[in-house]
Structures are given as C-alpha cells and as structure tokens.
Amino acid sequence: MKTFEDLEVYQKALDFTIIIFKLTDDKAINRNIVYQLERASLSISNNIAEGFELQSNRQFVKFLYIAKASCGECRNLLTVTHKLEQIETYNDLKTKSLEVSKQLANFIKYLKNSEIR
Numbered sequence: 001m002k003t004f005e006d007l008e009v010y011q012k013a014l015d016f017t018i019i020i021f022k023l024t025d026d027k028a029i030n031r032n033i034v035y036q037l038e039r040a041s042l043s044i045s046n047n048i049a050e051g052f053e054l055q056s057n058r059q060f061v062k063f064l065y066i067a068k069a070s071c072g073e074c075r076n077l078l079t080v081t082h083k084l085e086q087i088e089t090y091n092d093l094k095t096k097s098l099e100v101s102k103q104l105a106n107f108i109k110y111l112k113n114s115e116i117r
Contacts, residue, residue: 003052004048004052004053009107010048010049013044013071013100016044016074016097021038024037029081030081033077033081037077040070040073040074041070043066044071044074044100046067048063048064051066051067060111061108061111064104064107064111067104068104068108071101071104075097078094078097079094
C-alpha cells in the first residue's frame with residue numbers, strides 16, 4: 001500500500017462519511033446533532049489519513065484509536081437521532097459504523113503485532 005487511499009478501512013470510512021453528510025442534509029435532524037455528527041464522521045477518515053502520513057506504526061495506531069473513538073461517537077449520535085425519531089435508516093447506519101469500527105480494531109491489532117515499525 002502506497003497511500004492511505006489504498007486502505008480498505010479508509011475507503012469504508014470515507015463512504016460512511018459521505019452517507020452521513022447526505023443524511024444530515026435533511027432539515028429534520030437537530031442542527032446541533034448535525035454539526036457534531038458531521039465532524040465525528042469526518043474525523044474517522046481524517047485520522048486514518050493523518051496517522052498513515054506519519055510513517056510510524058506507533059503513531060498510526062494512536063490515530064486509528066482516535067478514528068475508532070469517533071466511530072463510537074457517531075453511533076451515539078445516531079442513537080440519539082433515532083430515539084428522537086429524526087432518522088429512518090438507523091439500523092443500516094449503525095451496522096455500517098460497526099463494520100468500520102471492527103475493521104479499525106482488526107487493523108490496530110495487525111499493526112501492533114507487525115514487525116514493521
């Protein structure tokens with residue numbers, strides 16, 4: 001892999017962000033939640049990219065943990081919007097966020113066990 005764009009986890013995170021931004025274009029969602037959800041979703045792919053560019057597995061893992069935390073933040077915000085009955089695609093979005101989170105966890109585990117530093 002030569003660039004962060006080559007990473008499958010980055011591509012999934014980016015796809016998730018695009019879905020979130022399309023969702024938040026809906027005016028029915030509380031605007032405070034919209035801003036936080038957009039920032040949190042963008043943080044996932046941003047941290048993957050930033051960590052990759054540091055050229056250090058130790059630093060990359062640190063940024064992947066931050067990306068994973070942002071994924072959890074998105075799930076929480078999606079749960080709030082669901083309980084407020086502001087979105088209809090909650091189950092699908094929750095599943096997508098869990099997929100990204102699991103992939104991040106597996107990638108972190110791989111990098112921590114890797115000989116490459």
